[in-house]
Amino acid sequence: MxxxxxxxxxxxxxxxxxxxxxxxxxxxxxxxxxxxxxxxxxxxxxxxxxxxxxxxxxxxxxxxxxxxxxxxxxxxxxGYMPQQDLLLPWRTIVENAALPLEIKGVHKQKAHSQVLALLDEFGLKGVENSFPSALSGGMRQRVSFLRTILSGSxxxxxxxxxxxxxxxxxxxxxxxxxxxxxxxxxxxxxxxxxxxxxxxxxxxxxxxxxxxxxxxxxxxxxxxxxxxxxxxxxxxxxxxxxxxxxxxxxxxxx
Structure with a gap:
């Protein structure tokens, strides 16, 4: 049903x-x-x-x-994913993906641990400490989708x-x-x-x-x-x- x-x-x-x-x-x-x-x-x-x-x-x-x-x-x-990825250029990939968790009050270290556990699944393993400017358009959208998923909705x-x-x-x-x-x-x-x-x-x-x-x-x-x-x-x-x-x-x- x-x-x-x-x-x-x-x-x-x-x-x-x-x-x-x-x-x-x-x-x-x-x-x-x-x-x-x-x-x-x-x-x-x-x-x-x-x-x-x-x-x-x-x-x-x-x-x-x-x-x-x-x-x-x-x-x-x-959860909302816009046309532009809107990644913050001064934050690393982990820090960008963890943003919705931090906004909800999750401790920074715990939020980063949740992101790290999903990086391989989202094809982002190895770029967690990179900044958005170093990523291709497709990879940036993967980060954006991961961030949307982590909104919890x-x-x-x-x-x-x-x-x-x-x-x-x-x-x-x-x-x-x-x-x-x-x-x-x-x-x-x-x-x-x-x-x-x-x-x-x-x-x-x-x-x-x-x-x-x-x-x-x-x-x-x-x-x-x-x-x-x-x-x-x-x-x-x-x-x-x-x-x-x-x-x-x-x-x-x-």
Missing amino acids: YKPALQFQNVSFAYEKEKLPILQNFHFHINEGEFVSIIGHSGSGKSTLFKLITGLEQPADGIIFLHNQQKSHRLGQV QILLLDEPFSALDAITRLTMQEWLLAQWQKRKETILFITHDVNEALFLSDRIFIFTETPTSKLEEFEVPLKRPRVLKDLNMPAVIELKDHLVDVLRARVKV
Whole structure:
């Protein structure tokens, strides 16, 4: 039986200077352990949705539930990984990864021990005393994801985390992320502009198709798990990809 990890019920939201609301009587839910992607054109509301989930913004109306509990104060309740890794250049890799633990009051030595125990699993063994400037883009994103994991949340929001990487590194990081998710089974909500990326990673894909939005258009990915990149060549996946691209193009104003 599926248990909801995140629910929006009748949520409405508008920025003060905007005439139209972004969300209006909006309904949305994600189940525990799901990997869900959201795609949509720029300005459609994807980042607004993340701000509401994290608690950086509050709805004008409606209720947001985390694990079936109404949460009006959500700051620190979910893990967030932004597009940029935001690693502090003056802190080593261990010190950067340990930051969420230190913020929670974990003693520095204990926090570092927890990080060191995970470095090999995250492909960071041997660079623990390096500074971010010495790492590749892919390795920096591994540190960022480790830091997100150590936030302690079972709901992780990933906002286009691989968009700045080159094509090959991006594919490698997608495979790596799937392996980590399948091992840990956190609930992941992933924002991307890349339809192939959404198809490869996700159980379900949601699209913002209108503003204001009351409900996202939903598509189930016709792939079993575990999966490999070559599975994207399956006829059913290609057909869904073409449809998703058509839906997105119909909403883009040139």
